[in-house]
Amino acid sequence: MTAGGVTTHAGAWIRQNLFRNARDSILTVVFGALLAFLTYRALSFVLGEDWEIQRQNMRNSLVGPEISGTDLWAPVIGIWLIAAAVGVMIGALDRSQHADQPGAILDPLRPAHWRQIAYRTVARLWPVFALVVFILLLTGSTTGLLVTLAAMALAFLGRAAGVRLPLGSVRWAALATALAPIVAVLIIRFGFGIDWNDWGGFLLVAFAGAAGIALSFPLGIFLALGRRSKLPVMKGLSVAYIEFFRGVPLVVLLLIGSLVIGLFLPRSLIPSEPIRAVIIFTLFTAAYFAEVVRGGLQSLPEGQEEAAKALGLPAWRITSFIVLPQALRNVIPAIVGQSISLWKDTSLMFIIGLAEPLRLASAFTRQPEFRGQGLITLTLFFAGLIYWIVSFTMSRESQRLERKLGVGQR
Amino acid sequence: MSTEPIAEELRDATVTRGAGGVIIELAQVDKFFGDFQALKDVNMKVGKQEVVVVIGPSGSGKSTLIRCINRLEEHDAGRIVVDGVELSNDIKAIREVRRETGMVFQQFNLFPHLTVLDNVTLAPRQVRKTPRAEAERLGRQMLEQVKIPEQADKYPAQLSGGQQQRVAIARALAMQPKVMLFDEPTSALDPEMINEVLESMKELARTGMTMIVVTHEMGFAREVADRVVFMEEGQIVEVGTAEHFFTNPSEERTKLFLSQIL
Ligand SMILES: Nc1ncnc2c1ncn2[C@@H]1O[C@H](COP(=O)(O)OP(=O)(O)OP(=O)(O)O)[C@@H](O)[C@H]1O
Ligand SMILES: [Mg+2]
Numbered sequence: 001m002t003a004g005g006v007t008t009h010a011g012a013w014i015r016q017n018l019f020r021n022a023r024d025s026i027l028t029v030v031f032g033a034l035l036a037f038l039t040y041r042a043l044s045f046v047l048g049e050d051w052e053i054q055r056q057n058m059r060n061s062l063v064g065p066e067i068s069g070t071d072l073w074a075p076v077i078g079i080w081l082i083a084a085a086v087g088v089m090i091g092a093l094d095r096s097q098h099a100d101q102p103g104a105i106l107d108p109l110r111p112a113h114w115r116q117i118a119y120r121t122v123a124r125l126w127p128v129f130a131l132v133v134f135i136l137l138l139t140g141s142t143t144g145l146l147v148t149l150a151a152m153a154l155a156f157l158g159r160a161a162g163v164r165l166p167l168g169s170v171r172w173a174a175l176a177t178a179l180a181p182i183v184a185v186l187i188i189r190f191g192f193g194i195d196w197n198d199w200g201g202f203l204l205v206a207f208a209g210a211a212g213i214a215l216s217f218p219l220g221i222f223l224a225l226g227r228r229s230k231l232p233v234m235k236g237l238s239v240a241y242i243e244f245f246r247g248v249p250l251v252v253l254l255l256i257g258s259l260v261i262g263l264f265l266p267r268s269l270i271p272s273e274p275i276r277a278v279i280i281f282t283l284f285t286a287a288y289f290a291e292v293v294r295g296g297l298q299s300l301p302e303g304q305e306e307a308a309k310a311l312g313l314p315a316w317r318i319t320s321f322i323v324l325p326q327a328l329r330n331v332i333p334a335i336v337g338q339s340i341s342l343w344k345d346t347s348l349m350f351i352i353g354l355a356e357p358l359r360l361a362s363a364f365t366r367q368p369e370f371r372g373q374g375l376i377t378l379t380l381f382f383a384g385l386i387y388w389i390v391s392f393t394m395s396r397e398s399q400r401l402e403r404k405l406g407v408g409q410r
Numbered sequence: 411m412s413t414e415p416i417a418e419e420l421r422d423a424t425v426t427r428g429a430g431g432v433i434i435e436l437a438q439v440d441k442f443f444g445d446f447q448a449l450k451d452v453n454m455k456v457g458k459q460e461v462v463v464v465i466g467p468s469g470s471g472k473s474t475l476i477r478c479i480n481r482l483e484e485h486d487a488g489r490i491v492v493d494g495v496e497l498s499n500d501i502k503a504i505r506e507v508r509r510e511t512g513m514v515f516q517q518f519n520l521f522p523h524l525t526v527l528d529n530v531t532l533a534p535r536q537v538r539k540t541p542r543a544e545a546e547r548l549g550r551q552m553l554e555q556v557k558i559p560e561q562a563d564k565y566p567a568q569l570s571g572g573q574q575q576r577v578a579i580a581r582a583l584a585m586q587p588k589v590m591l592f593d594e595p596t597s598a599l600d601p602e603m604i605n606e607v608l609e610s611m612k613e614l615a616r617t618g619m620t621m622i623v624v625t626h627e628m629g630f631a632r633e634v635a636d637r638v639v640f641m642e643e644g645q646i647v648e649v650g651t652a653e654h655f656f657t658n659p660s661e662e663r664t665k666l667f668l669s670q671i672l
Binding site: 312321 | 515523
């Protein structure tokens with residue numbers, strides 16, 4: 001397409017969508033002005049402030065004050081591992097989805113495709129990239145830049161490997177992607193021997209949030225199915241569990257975490273504070289997931305299960321092949337909402353004294369050179385920004401997923 | 411056929427027509443929903459390769475009757491035997507009967523999250539443990555039989571009602587059942603799609619499939635039914651050939667009902 005063609009195309013789009021009639025034009029102008037004003041204010045805040053406090057504390061914000069020196073390689077290796085695994089999976093997925101039209105498979109090793117992938121990835125994850133760029137510009141850290149570039153290179157190479165794997169490797173690639181964060185955690189905790197209590201900042205909450213979501217989701221499904229069970233004991237226990245954990249504030253559960261976990265475990269086995277918090281997040285969120293999933297189960301017409309029964313499928317296959325895939329798909333927005341909720345709740349770890357981002361944000365302002373200058377706005381802004389970017393990305397990804405799975409929806 | 415019963419004998423629902431022995435037997439079957447009795451002392455036999463059409467007013471228990479045959483409903487008294495297996499609480503027996511019994515529903519009940527081909531191959535793969543390639547070959551053959559082989563890779567929502575119902579038939583047939591149950595397979599369809607589904611069913615009848623069909627399509631009954639069963643208030647009121655129902659139904663209630671649907 002020529003440049004002129006692009007211009008007329010864009011012109012037509014603008015006329016069609018923004019200035020179709022007088023009312024649309026007025027709305028466009030008014031909201032455009034408002035948007036420009038807000039962008040200006042936000043940018044002048046970000047650019048106008050002196051971010052020295054955040055610049056000096058970047059490492060603290062990201063991994064907490066206890067991880068330093070060579071230990072910093074632990075989270076870096078974790079990120080590289082995850083980046084490579086995700087790359088492999090996306091490649092394998094691309095390959096299997098375009099099995100019958102190999103021309104449509106994007107291969108990162110071909111320059112034309114390379115650019116297309118880069119363009120799409122940035123368009124898809126721009127908030128994350130904006131944050132990374134902001135952090136790199138602020139700190140001016142060459143190591144940081146190299147670490148980031150290496151992560152991107154690994155994702156690209158992973159994808160290149162993924163499209164070269166034999167068809168049908170998607171399952172293994174997905175498994176590897178699921179295992180990568182677990183291996184990353186094991187490397188940090190045991191490979192580098194960084195004690196749970198030394199985890200801090202976004203490393204800590206990312207771990208707590210991801211582990212909490214990954215564990216509470218299956219538990220929630222199990223409870224939802226238990227609640228529908230014909231066995232009275234099963235049903236009663238599920239209902240009791242759900243009602244208990246939904247009825248108590250999360251803050252209370254966190255504060256009495258050792259007591260609650262003591263109900264299930266002997267005292268000597270009660271784990272350290274961060275792990276306890278993860279367990280509490282899991283138990284708490286599972287109750288909410290259970291109700292979300294129950295809603296999904298109820299949304300299915302009776303006929304689905306009947307048709308599956310009439311075909312002679314055994315009960316658990318009906319559940320796993322017919323009922324759950326549809327029920328979960330119907331409640332993706334609520335599932336993601338609950339996940340975002342848990343992600344944000346990880347900041348509550350400050351009340352049990354853990355070095356999570358909000359606690360750190362206020363600690364930075366008590367450092368001698370920054371004390372009493374009202375800089376908490378800056379540090380909290382930064383912490384809030386990261387929380388928001390992750391939440392926003394989850395939300396966008398869920399909408400993508402919904403659109404994708406919407407194929408053939410009745 | 412020398413064993414062909416005379417018209418008088420056919421008036422008893424336990425006298426079968428057709429080539430082989432009895433494949434479905436209901437004896438003194440009662441079914442309650444709470445206090446409400448939906449089936450009252452139902453006695454009926456279906457012979458191998460026989461096509462039985464069940465008619466009757468709304469709420470007369472037609473659906474309940476055929477749903478008891480594959481245990482989507484549990485009967486409360488009496489015996490139901492399908493291909494030598496008596497239905498009880500024994501989950502193995504139930505699954506055995508369901509494997510040999512295909513069912514087609516009024517609302518199609520296709521699995522919307524699976525492609526047409528996956529709808530058709532799911533049960534053979536998961537229940538019969540047929541390898542994927544073999545199941546897909548069989549599945550495409552079944553889709554061929556109901557004349558929609560080209561729709562294999564679409565999702566159910568992308569098909570017309572008539573096509574969906576034919577996929578439902580193919581899905582049931584892919585299990586290679588001995589008996590097919592149809593519960594008003596055409597009553598959710600737009601008129602112009604009814605025929606394509608009836609055609610598939612007629613073809614199936616011609617292949618010698620044993621069928622119980624709840625339908626008010628009397629043209630279909632006339633063409634392929636060996637017997638027609640008229641139900642009212644949970645009971646079998648009258649049995650006979652389609653011709654019998656057209657020409658000289660004996661019960662007043664039957665006449666009244668037929669005058670409404672014909
Ligand atoms: N699950 C149920 N719970 C309570 N009552 C039921 C249930 N299913 C059916 N019934 C009742 O049993 C009776 C027979 O129902 P059935 O569905 O077998 O009738 P039908 O002859 O198929 O009618 P239709 O032509 O409307 O489909 C009806 O009065 C119905 O209300
Ligand atoms: Mg009915």
